[in-house]
Amino acid sequence: MENTVSLLYDIPGKFEETRFEKNHNVIFKNSVEASKVVAEEIAQLIRLKQSNNESCVLGLATGSSPIKVYEELVRMHKEEGLSFSSVISFNLDEYYPMTKENRQSYHYFMHEHLFNHIDIKPENVNIPDGTVALEQLNQYCTDYDLKIKKSGGIDFQLLGIGRTGHVGFNEPGSHINSGTRIITLDHITRVDASSDFNGIDNVPKRAITMGVSTILKSKRNVLMAWGQNKSEIIKRTIQGDISSDVPATFLQHHSNATFVLDQSAASELTRFKTPWLVGQCIWTQELKSKAIVWLCNETNQAILKLTDRDYNNNGMSDLLAQEGSAYDLNINMFNVLQHTITGWPGGKPNTDDSKRPERTNPAHKRIILFSPHPDDDVISMGGTFSKLIKQGHDVHVVYQTSGNIAVTDDEALKFAEVCNDFIGKENNGLDFSSVIDSLTNKKENEVDSLEVRRLKGLIRRRESYAATRYIGLKDENTHFLDLPFYETGQIKKNPLGIDDIAIVAAIIAKIKPHQVFAAGDLADPHGTHEVCLNAIFAAMKHLKSESYMNDCWLWLYRGAWHEWDIHEIDMAVPLSPDEVMIKRHAILYHQSQKDRVMFQGNDSREFWVRAEDRNKNTAKLYDDLGLAQYEAMEAFKRFDY
Incomplete structure (x- = not known):
């Protein structure tokens, strides 16, 4: 059009027209x-x-x-x-x-x-x-x-x-x-x-x-x-x-x-979800896995029951021709998925690890579990967290932000009044009257005072201690970073800064982990998960030349919003009914987040319900594909940083 600029039309390789679009x-x-x-x-x-x-x-x-x-x-x-x-x-x-x-x-x-x-x-x-x-x-x-x-x-x-x-x-x-x-x-x-x-x-x-x-x-x-x-x-x-x-x-x-x-x-x-329906594909291992899992869902069959006709009738004739037979494709895919399943997320001692997602050695690993907010650890991988402790690893949970913005004023006021009643008027003049006054007289859109933010952060902190103690973690292995980017007192946060990266790098350098677990869920409505993950990426890149980083593997878990697709999962950790209950109880220690979820995204269920349903659904998907049946599963993807 005259007097307009359409730069986006001219970017090579960015647009691929298909009959669907x-x-x-x-x-x-x-x-x-x-x-x-x-x-x-x-x-x-x-x-x-x-x-x-x-x-x-x-x-x-x-x-x-x-x-x-x-x-x-x-x-x-x-x-x-x-x-x-x-x-x-x-x-x-x-x-x-x-x-x-x-x-x-x-x-x-x-x-x-x-x-x-x-x-x-x-x-x-x-x-x-x-x-x-x-x-x-x-x-x-x-x-x-x-x-x-x-x-x-x-x-x-x-x-x-x-x-x-x-x-x-x-x-x-x-x-x-x-x-x-x-x-x-x-x-x-x-x-x-x-x-x-x-x-x-x-x-x-x-x-x-x-x-x-x-x-x-x-x-x-x-x-x-x-x-x-x-x-x-x-x-x-x-x-x-x-x-x-x-x-x-x-x-x-x-x-x-x-x-x-x-x-x-x-x-x-x-063209992204099912490209084999659009045209010929370059069949990488990842695309093969994605297509075969999709085909199982489409035909409502387990992997080992798929036939040549199933492949031909669903846009995968070129894959079938390339591989030779449905039998070979099915067996290979079955083995790929089977090898992701392990009850030993830190590696099983004294075993051949060539078909396992994690290394056998060292048998007792130093592990950092990064949690963007003070509950993502138990919501996303509470069962795996518990297993790692029980299996003798040196586990450290690191909460990257205070999470204070997610505590309601009513919840903070309740704690302030309890503290004020406990201290009393005869205890050296100490009281919580200024905090109570700030909360009760807070104007619309007013940013919390530093005292109120500190109280809200302490509420989240003490809930985290209660949850990790229940799982079996020592207090000295629980760390709170309170990254500066988050501490604005507002929903809008500051950009990731060098101070944030330095703080994350310092805790990694101190612990020298063999495993790092981090939130790979970027669907967080306000982007805190993404910023926290970028801080970890930047810190690990900065430390990459250190010798201990050669032995450090990064595993990404998903948070409260989505789960990895089956073809993306590199490690699936089965949970027993008892372990599901341990995870549920650990989540429920975060009482300030239980009844009124402030940042729920597009799901109105409480976080413990979402997490439990998601883990049970992952186990069902493995079962439907013809693999072993479990009560629930937590899933992880390995990331090469």
């Missing part, structure tokens, strides 16, 4: 790489418009998806002289009612992440006003659309996508001809926002949003999605039929729309 999409390794390309396209468009003495009209989004784009645009402004003086911006939406000063408002978000750091003119910034009187809203929304039109229309519209398939806040049922308006938010949307508001009861039920028609009139639309949580809705949007049930599918009508995805968000697309 109805939208142009580009897939990147991660959101950082993708965000830089999106920011560069925006920057090129701004410069093009400036060279023609024209204003550049940007439609902007909020949420986690565009944050790295805004960071890159700010960097370009500060380091490369990119000017926003000729930019006019229109934001997609705003909660209603909502004041501009509220930390959860999109007005606050946009200024914090972008507008406060660039030279855009304040009069050129347009964000829906969440304080407009209800009786005036219809006219206000009409005027918002009219202002966009008078500005020449939106040149580039940045979009995210919700789990309901909403763009902006156009929830299911939105009409293709809808303009800017007030809308009632879907329950799922409010659940997803609940952690930002410290509970769903505080999430507004309505919002002002640009309409589908408004969005489709933009000259260029770029929708971004990151993470496995978005993979299902991305598949429905890109491969499904156009429907108001998934409003994002209306983008199939747009002639200049691109979906920008990371590998996790794209993982359910047919």
Whole structure:
């Protein structure tokens, strides 16, 4: 299109059109790489418009998806002289009612992440006003659309996508001809926002949003999605039929729309999930494993029962021709899965380890179990944790953050009042009155005081001690790092810093582990798991030249949101019914997290229920494939750092 830039169309190897996909999409390794390309396209468009003495009209989004784009645009402004003086911006939406000063408002978000750091003119910034009187809203929304039109229309519209398939806040049922308006938010949307508001009861039920028609009139639309949580809705949007049930599918009508995805968000697309249905494949061992497990599920058969016909009828004739027979494929796959199963996660002494996931020697290993929050250890691998201790290994659990943000004010107040009652007024004047006062008089969006944050952190800490003691760990083997990036007192954390990496490196250097277990679950709604994992990667890379690191293996577990797919599992640790109960009781020691899960993601169940169901489901999957039947299994993937 004239006077537009579509840089994302020109990246070689990033787009592979298949008969299943109805939208142009580009897939990147991660959101950082993708965000830089999106920011560069925006920057090129701004410069093009400036060279023609024209204003550049940007439609902007909020949420986690565009944050790295805004960071890159700010960097370009500060380091490369990119000017926003000729930019006019229109934001997609705003909660209603909502004041501009509220930390959860999109007005606050946009200024914090972008507008406060660039030279855009304040009069050129347009964000829906969440304080407009209800009786005036219809006219206000009409005027918002009219202002966009008078500005020449939106040149580039940045979009995210919700789990309901909403763009902006156009929830299911939105009409293709809808303009800017007030809308009632879907329950799922409010659940997803609940952690930002410290509970769903505080999430507004309505919002002002640009309409589908408004969005489709933009000259260029770029929708971004990151993470496995978005993979299902991305598949429905890109491969499904156009429907108001998934409003994002209306983008199939747009002639200049691109979906920008990371590998996790794209993982359910047919060309990634089942590429043998798209065309010929290069059959690596990993792809063979993935395909055969899928075939078992598709045909509802165990591995050793698959036939030549099953392979031929399900897009795998080239694999069958390459390997010779279903019998050979089945036996090899059965053995691969069989060799992942072990009741000795630290290695079984005095045995041949050539067919086992872990080394026999040294028989007694030094082990670090990294836990991003003070409960991920028992939620994710409580049974394996217990086994490692019972089998005589020197196990250390390392809690990377205090987890204080996840303690409710009511829970903290309860502990503060108990402490105050216990100390009494006659104990050298010590009391908790300042903490109680801070909690009872806390204003909306006010950041916790240092005293309150310390109390909340201590609640999590003491719950962790109770859980690890129950499992059998010595107190001196329990470590709390309180990484600085987390200690903001807010849901929004600081970026990973060199101090964080140095602290993680120091504990590794002190223990000199043979095994490191770490959370490989990047579906954490607020990204703490990802930051904690990156800190471990950076620390281990820094220490790689140390001789003890030659004997250190890194195992990744999944957290409360997802499990590894069967073909990804390198070690599956069976749990007996008694071990399942040990794990459950250990999780329940984290009482502050039991009844009201603040950061639950898209699953309303309590963490102990999720973990138990997930472990039992993994065991059932192995059983369905024709392997041994167990009560439950915890799964791990080895990572070569």
